[in-house]
Amino acid sequence: MPFSPRIARALTTVLGDSGIRDRAERLHYANAGHGYDAFGLNPEFVGLGEVIGKLAYEKYFRVQSYGAENIPSSGPGILAANHSGTLPMDGAMLWVDVIRHTNPPRCSRALADYFVPSLPVVSTLFARCGVVGGSRGNAQALLEAGELLMIFPEGVPGIGKPFSERYRLQHWTKGHCELAIRHGAPVIPVGIVGAEEQMPQIARIPVSGPIPYIPIPATLVPLPTKYHIHYGEPIPLHEEFSPEDADDPEIVREAAARVKSAVQALLERGLSMRKGIFR
Amino acid sequence: MISVLVTGATTTVGESLVRSLVADTRVRHVLAVAREAPEQAPLFSHGNRLTYLQVDLARSRHVRELLFGPARDLGVEVVVHLNQQDSGFQRGRRTHAANVEALRAMMDLADRHPTIRRLVLKSYAVVYKVSLELPVLVREEHPLNLSPKAPQYIRDRVEADLTACARMGLSSYETVVLRCAEAIGPGTGSQLFDYLDAPIAFRPMGFDPMVNVSTVEDVVCALERATHGSGEGVFNVPGFDTLPLSEAIRKWGTPSLPLPGPLVSKAYTLRHRLTGSKFSYGLNRNRLHLGLVLDGHRAADVLGYTPSHPLDWPVGGPVADPRLPA
Numbered sequence: 094m095p096f097s098p099r100i101a102r103a104l105t106t107v108l109g110d111s112g113i114r115d116r117a118e119r120l121h122y123a124n125a126g127h128g129y130d131a132f133g134l135n136p137e138f139v140g141l142g143e144v145i146g147k148l149a150y151e152k153y154f155r156v157q158s159y160g161a162e163n164i165p166s167s168g169p170g171i172l173a174a175n176h177s178g179t180l181p182m183d184g185a186m187l188w189v190d191v192i193r194h195t196n197p198p199r200c201s202r203a204l205a206d207y208f209v210p211s212l213p214v215v216s217t218l219f220a221r222c223g224v225v226g227g228s229r230g231n232a233q234a235l236l237e238a239g240e241l242l243m244i245f246p247e248g249v250p251g252i253g254k255p256f257s258e259r260y261r262l263q264h265w266t267k268g269h270c271e272l273a274i275r276h277g278a279p280v281i282p283v284g285i286v287g288a289e290e291q292m293p294q295i296a297r298i299p300v301s302g303p304i305p306y307i308p309i310p311a312t313l314v315p316l317p318t319k320y321h322i323h324y325g326e327p328i329p330l331h332e333e334f335s336p337e338d339a340d341d342p343e344i345v346r347e348a349a350a351r352v353k354s355a356v357q358a359l360l361e362r363g364l365s366m367r368k369g370i371f372r
Numbered sequence: 373m374i375s376v377l378v379t380g381a382t383t384t385v386g387e388s389l390v391r392s393l394v395a396d397t398r399v400r401h402v403l404a405v406a407r408e409a410p411e412q413a414p415l416f417s418h419g420n421r422l423t424y425l426q427v428d429l430a431r432s433r434h435v436r437e438l439l440f441g442p443a444r445d446l447g448v449e450v451v452v453h454l455n456q457q458d459s460g461f462q463r464g465r466r467t468h469a470a471n472v473e474a475l476r477a478m479m480d481l482a483d484r485h486p487t488i489r490r491l492v493l494k495s496y497a498v499v500y501k502v503s504l505e506l507p508v509l510v511r512e513e514h515p516l517n518l519s520p521k522a523p524q525y526i527r528d529r530v531e532a533d534l535t536a537c538a539r540m541g542l543s544s545y546e547t548v549v550l551r552c553a554e555a556i557g558p559g560t561g562s563q564l565f566d567y568l569d570a571p572i573a574f575r576p577m578g579f580d581p582m583v584n585v586s587t588v589e590d591v592v593c594a595l596e597r598a599t600h601g602s603g604e605g606v607f608n609v610p611g612f613d614t615l616p617l618s619e620a621i622r623k624w625g626t627p628s629l630p631l632p633g634p635l636v637s638k639a640y641t642l643r644h645r646l647t648g649s650k651f652s653y654g655l656n657r658n659r660l661h662l663g664l665v666l667d668g669h670r671a672a673d674v675l676g677y678t679p680s681h682p683l684d685w686p687v688g689g690p691v692a693d694p695r696l697p698a
Contacts, residue, residue, distance in 0.1 A: 097622065125614035126682070126691050131509050131665045133582050133616060207504045210662060213578020220580075220663075230507025230514070234667070 098128055098137035101221075105140040113143045116198040123238055132202075132231070138221035139192070139200050146189040149182065153317050154287065156186050159363075160324035161194035163281055169236040170327070172201055172243045173269050173352050174283035175262055175360060176251035179310045183288035183320075187243060188222070190322050201243040202235050208305065229268070236276035244269045246349070249305055253297055256311075259289035260360050262353055270330060270348035275339035279327035280352050284359025287320035290370050318370050323359040328352060373400040375446045375487075376599060377438075379429060379474075380454030382406035382413050384559040385494070388592045389452065394422050398600060401446050405429070405438060406455075429455050429474035430466055439481045443488070450490045450599050453478065456529065458561025460652035461644070463524040471528035476535055483543050492598045494591070495533040495551045497584075497608075497666055498526055502658035508582060511667045512551070512606045523655055537606060546604040550594055553586040553611040553666050556683055560588060566651040568624040574639045575660065577630040580618045582663035586611025589681035597675045605674065610666035612679040613691065617660065623685035636660070 105114060117140030123130045128137075150156050164170070174187060184203055191201040203219075204227040210216045225231045235242060245251060246266045254263055273280045296309040330348050338344045376393055380386045381404035393399045405427040406413060413424055425442060427434050443451075455474055457467050475493065482488040500510050501517040516530050533549055540547045556565045564585060567573055586609070594609040613620075621628045631639065640653035653660075671677040682690035 097619075125665075126612065127615035127619055129582065129615060129619075131582060131584075131614055133508075133580075133663065210504055213576075215578075217578065217580040220582075225508065226504060228505055228507045230509065230511070234507060234509045 098135050101135070101137040101141040105137065105144050109140065109144040109147065113140055113147070116140070116143065116192055119197050120192075120200055121197055122200065132223075132225045132235075133217075133220035134200065134223045135221050138218075139223065142218075142222040143189055143192055146185055150186055150189045154182070154186055154291075154320040155317075156190055156320040156322060158190050158194055158322045158324075160326075161190070163324040163326055164191060164195055164199070165241070165279060165281070165327065166195060166197070166199070167239065169239050169276060169278035170241045171236075171269050171273050171278050171280045172241065172283050173280050173356060174243070174245055174285055175260075175289075175356055176245035176247045177254055177259065177285075177289040178252060178315065179292035179294050179308045180315060181252060182291060182315055183285045184243065184245065186288075186320050187283065187285065187322060191241070191243075199241050201241045203243040204232055206249055229272075232268075232272050233276065236272060236278050242269075242272070242278075246353070253294055253306065253308060254289075256290075256293040256295075260286075260364060262357055262360075265349055265353040267345050267349040270352060271339045271345045273330045274334045274345065274348065275336050277331040277336065279329050279331060281327050282325035282352055282355035282359055284323040284325070284356050284363050285320065286323070286360060286363035286367060287318040287370070291315040291318045319367070319372055321363045321367055323363045325355050325359050328355060373398060374449045374600075375399070375401040375403065377403045377405065377443050377448045377451045378454065379405050379452070379478075380456065381424065382408045383454055383458070383561070384557060385555060385588055385591050385595075386454045388588050389454070389595050390422070392592055392596060393599070396596070403442055403446055403448055429478075430469035432473070432477040435474060435477040436481055439478065439485055439488070444486060447487045449487055450492065451478065451482065451488060452492045452494070452595055452599060454494045456494075456532070457525075459650060460523065460525045460563060460655045461650070467524065468528055472531045472535065475532050479535065479539055479543065479547075482545050485545075488545050490546045490548070490599075491536070492548045492550065492595060493532065493536045494595060495536075495549050496529050497551055497553050497664065498655070499530045499533045499551060500664060502662050502664050504662065508663040509665050509667050510608065512608055512670055523652070525652070525655055540604050546602070548598045548601070548604055549606045550598055550609045550671075551606065551666065552591050552594065552609040553584045555586045555588045555591045555611070557588055561650075563651055563656055564620075566649055567656070568621060568626055570626065570643070570649065570651070573621045573626045573628040574636045575617065575621070575628050575630045576633045576636050579661045580616045581659060581661060582614060582665050583617050583620055583659065584610050584614045584665040585620065585683060586613075586679065587681040587683055590679045593680070594671065594675065594677045597677050601675055603674065605670070607671040607675060607677075608666040608668050609671055609677065610668040610679055612682040614665055623687050625687040633657075633661075
């Protein structure tokens with residue numbers, strides 16, 4: 094990073110509030126010796142990330158959170174959420190929401206697509222805030238260390254779904270359930286309402302390179318839709334199955350279908366509860 | 373009490389290991405060998421527990437004469453093989469012979485040797501493949517860099533590592549492969565040391581990967597544990613310090629300049645041509661962009677090795693162990 098954790102801390106103190114400062118100080122992480130964990134997370138940058146996200150979280154998207162008590166306060170866990178919105182603002186808002194609603198504060202570790210670590214600046218900033226490349230080895234190491242993963246099983250196709258497909262879950266990958274069963278982690282379904290209308294995508298230009306395509310959105314910036322984040326009750330796959338069951342494709346497929354249904358149900362409940370796209 | 377043969381004994385790690393073994397009461401005799409003439413290796417005082425020999429291991433006849441001559445006479449039971457060319461720019465048949473064929477010859481001969489029962493190979497973290505779809509925290513099962521485009525420096529190390537691994541369980545002796553994090557210091561042959569010790573460090577703009585660096589003391593500690601241990605296997609030997617590259621540069625006190633990747637390549641090519649510096653951007657390109665940190669759980673569980681010697685950084689000194697109470 095062009096500046097050190099000390100500067101990040103100073104910026105957090107100046108631009109943030111005492112709550113953010115306090116959460117950054119109490120953040121639990123596996124310090125590998127120099128204030129960073131092995132993946133590059135640094136609590137000062139987590140604090141700065143929260144400062145950056147604060148305006149969007151509080152004023153722009155006016156995030157409202159439901160059922161945050163379902164987030165485990167310690168131990169491994171997997172947040173499985175719908176993904177949408179052309180730009181991954183849903184991931185950022187969920188990340189801030191988890192830090193704000195856990196005590197002691199937890200930094201959820203988002204598994205990003207493979208191309209993300211190849212992006213200059215973004216890769217470094219994301220890594221400092223806990224994002225890791227979406228390889229199986231990274232997920233395994235984090236779960237074994239008792240971390241909370243944030244996974245969007247719809248992946249990049251989800252973020253680029255057409256406006257007409259909003260709130261209809263796309264192809265739902267199964268890796269998160271395999272990880273949950275193998276590493277004894279509960280899956281917490283998350284339905285994010287509001288993000289799917291923030292930046293309607295009208296076209297995309299496929300490109301070869303680090304990113305899969307260039308999106309053509311209908312708006313230049315995300316619309317100030319109101320976010321509602323719904324956490325469902327943890328699905329205790331780790332109690333229902335033994336780690337060896339993670340090798341059984343049928344069990345994993347059924348578990349993934351359960352998680353998908355739970356997320357879809359949260360979305361439907363969230364859509365029925367909200368008063369409008371911007372309210 | 374065991375006798376130990378140490379190859380590459382005049383390297384920084386080799387010298388430290390030899391000193392440590394000579395001071396070890398469990399060691400009967402140390403047979404230290406290297407290419408340098410004895411008068412160029414004055415640091416070894418030839419006591420009755422240490423013998424230094426000049427041997428060119430790139431010649432298979434010399435290897436045979438060593439193992440079935442002095443090594444047999446001294447009853448060498450453990451061979452610690454450190455013999456690898458340091459320079460990232462050396463290439464060719466002779467370099468390959470020193471890096472790989474010497475080990476191969478040694479393993480062939482050790483199989484029918486009357487006293488050798490254990491071979492410890494110091495391998496390198498650089499054998500691991502670094503790519504976007506692979507984890508940052510690397511275990512021993514991590515894919516190796518088998519790219520045909522990799523420089524000879526890496527290919528030789530991978531071949532030596534695989535040669536040793538392929539014989540595990542099939543030989544009359546035990547084989548231990550230690551994949552060590554880079555020991556930072558003068559004379560260690562460390563690419564990263566040369567990078568940090570330059571008047572200016574060029575960094576790929578926008579990237580700040582995590583690096584794990586070690587010290588000679590920790591590498592020697594792992595080699596000693598492998599020397600006295602039993603059983604065989606491959607073990608990562610991480611260093612104490614895990615930090616972002618930018619932080620390492622800052623703690624080294626080197627000014628850094630972020631540049632677009634192609635310019636970094638050109639800058640280091642030019643620097644090598646003008647100053648003969650050892651740092652090769654081609655060897656380090658991936659790790660200047662993507663992180664690689666060794667997971668040392670297996671070495672901790674089996675060998676009882678955990679890194680305990682932090683680097684004495686020029687700016688700020690060694691970092692305290694966060695795992696210990698303040």
